[in-house]
Amino acid sequence: MIFKNLLKLISISVVSALMAFTAQAADIENGKVIFQQCSICHNSAKDGSAKVGPNLWGIVNRAIASDDDYKGRYSAALQGVGGKWSADQISRFVESPQSFANGTYMGFAGLASAQDRADLIAYLNSQSDAPIDYQLSEDPQTSKTAGPANIGKLFRAPGAEKTFIYCSACHSERIVTQQGLTKSDWQELLEWMVDEQGMDEIEEPDYSAVIEYLSTNYGTDRPNFPTKN
Numbered sequence: 001m002i003f004k005n006l007l008k009l010i011s012i013s014v015v016s017a018l019m020a021f022t023a024q025a026a027d028i029e030n031g032k033v034i035f036q037q038c039s040i041c042h043n044s045a046k047d048g049s050a051k052v053g054p055n056l057w058g059i060v061n062r063a064i065a066s067d068d069d070y071k072g073r074y075s076a077a078l079q080g081v082g083g084k085w086s087a088d089q090i091s092r093f094v095e096s097p098q099s100f101a102n103g104t105y106m107g108f109a110g111l112a113s114a115q116d117r118a119d120l121i122a123y124l125n126s127q128s129d130a131p132i133d134y135q136l137s138e139d140p141q142t143s144k145t146a147g148p149a150n151i152g153k154l155f156r157a158p159g160a161e162k163t164f165i166y167c168s169a170c171h172s173e174r175i176v177t178q179q180g181l182t183k184s185d186w187q188e189l190l191e192w193m194v195d196e197q198g199m200d201e202i203e204e205p206d207y208s209a210v211i212e213y214l215s216t217n218y219g220t221d222r223p224n225f226p227t228k229n
């Protein structure tokens, strides 16, 4: 009896230690929020159809470029990679699609934050018939790109730091996050900011970086529209 209780106690503490580790390492809820950036082009529902990109149900450990519904549409670059999507490979692909598979059709700028990528992969792994155990080789806690998910209220992605510096000089960056505009509307708005509101013209290459950042992360689909505070 004592022995049985002891076993029970051990297994409970092992399980809770594992859960604590997982919860600390990756936040699935945040991953779901990050996935909104992907859902413009990807469905992750079971039996969901392909959109601009292939369906991502069960993507962790799935053979690369193997969605039947997407056959004939994959780039030669991605088809040439071979093997299965490990958690690490997904992380590298999402960090910089072109560096991972030069010539890929995935028109996504990249997700700089290691923590966001870790959270995203935890979410993707949950979108599966058979979630797997995996460990990322890069620890988000000690990664160079660790840190708060956002820059001020701006979504962390390439160009966010620059945009923050230019656009929070006169007003809170929050009014930027509340807009959802096309690229040409962002360009018009910045002209208006220069012509009517006294903003200094932003020089290249910064101008393009800011416009890319704004139109990618604050487009008309409003993937990063602020919901809290």
Ligand code: HEC
Residues within 6 Å of the ligand: 034, 035, 037, 038, 039, 040, 041, 042, 052, 053, 054, 056, 059, 063, 064, 065, 066, 067, 073, 074, 075, 077, 078, 085, 090, 093, 094, 103, 104, 105, 106, 107, 108, 111, 120
């Ligand atoms: C603008 C559209 C777009 C966005 C945004 C986008 N993707 Fe993609 N994705 C694609 C396309 C197109 C492909 C096919 C690429 C190819 O064939 O080279 C793809 C392929 C993939 C693949 C490979 C799937 C397979 O079957 O091998 C993964 C994994 C993936 N995307 C994950 C993501 C994640 C995660 C995000 C969000 C962080 C994201 N994508 C954002 C368009 C997009």
Ligand code: HEC
Residues within 6 Å of the ligand: 163, 166, 167, 168, 169, 170, 171, 175, 176, 179, 189, 190, 193, 197, 198, 199, 200, 210, 214
């Ligand atoms: C030199 C000061 C200044 C800088 C720098 C500046 N803005 Fe503004 N911005 C203003 C002023 C002033 C207003 C308010 C206009 C009003 O409400 O009458 C404004 C308003 C806005 C609005 C709200 C527009 C609306 O009425 O719906 C947005 C969005 C915006 N700015 C984006 C930006 C972005 C993006 C940047 C960086 C590229 C930026 N601003 C940099 C001065 C500035």
